[in-house]
Amino acid sequence: QQPVQSPQAVILREGEDAVINCSSSKALYSVHWYRQKHGEAPVFLMILLKGGEQKGHEKISASFNEKKQQSSLYLTASQLSYSGTYFCGTPDQGAQKLVFGQGTRLTINP
Amino acid sequence: SQTIHQWPATLVQPVGSPLSLECTVEGTSNPNLYWYRQAAGRGLQLLFYSVGIGQISSEVPQNLSASRPQDRQFILSSKKLLLSDSGFYLCAWSEDRDRNEKLFFGSGTQLSVL
Numbered sequence: 001q002q003p004v005q006s007p008q009a010v011i012l013r014e015g016e017d018a019v020i021n022c023s024s025s026k027a028l029y030s031v032h033w034y035r036q037k038h039g040e041a042p043v044f045l046m047i048l049l050k051g052g053e054q055k056g057h058e059k060i061s062a063s064f065n066e067k068k069q070q071s072s073l074y075l076t077a078s079q080l081s082y083s084g085t086y087f088c089g090t091p092d093q094g095a096q097k098l099v100f101g102q103g104t105r106l107t108i109n110p
Numbered sequence: 111s112q113t114i115h116q117w118p119a120t121l122v123q124p125v126g127s128p129l130s131l132e133c134t135v136e137g138t139s140n141p142n143l144y145w146y147r148q149a150a151g152r153g154l155q156l157l158f159y160s161v162g163i164g165q166i167s168s169e170v171p172q173n174l175s176a177s178r179p180q181d182r183q184f185i186l187s188s189k190k191l192l193l194s195d196s197g198f199y200l201c202a203w204s205e206d207r208d209r210n211e212k213l214f215f216g217s218g219t220q221l222s223v224l
């Protein structure tokens with residue numbers, strides 16, 4: 001079953017913060033985060049493997065709450081290069097496939 | 111290092127014509143392979159995935175099919191394209207270890223069915 005992302009779209013000014021949420025009605029074993037620039041392929045950002053795990057890369061970080069079956073992606077002091085569509089993906093239990101949320105479009109304006 | 115090749119980059123086809131998109135991976139063996147489709151402004155829909163030669167799992171019933179004739183080759187086909195087949199098709203691969211391997215995507219094929 002497809003995870004649900006919120007919000008669907010965010011518009012920020014450069015330097016502002018954003019939070020993107022990903023939730024599932026099924027138990028989550030891990031959560032992947034990817035970013036896709038317009039017309040390009042999605043690029044892997046990070047994977048969270050354990051409940052409560054937090055990871056970060058530069059000013060992009062994420063948390064994983066296994067009990068609540070959700071993950072959040074945090075973008076701090078956003079840069080123009082952060083613009084794009086962000087997808088969370090969750091592995092399907094018992095199968096080696098990744099199911100993605102519908103995506104969150106992030107627009108950063110100068 | 112591993113690389114993934116997908117072609118063509120752009121394709122314009124008339125309704126009812128056949129389709130063949132090819133994807134190859136280099137630098138790894140026995141990868142898991144995937145075909146995703148993305149309609150304009152929409153999310154990533156998993157179409158097919160394969161964990162080995164000749165092993166294809168279909169996620170969405172439709173007029174598309176997939177084949178894996180070689181370990182690192184994945185082909186998406188259709189005998190007769192529909193207007194609704196238009197979209198951005200992405201091939202991806204992952205290591206064949208467990209559910210937590212990240213995906214590496216090809217550059218995609220933008221298909222327009224007219």
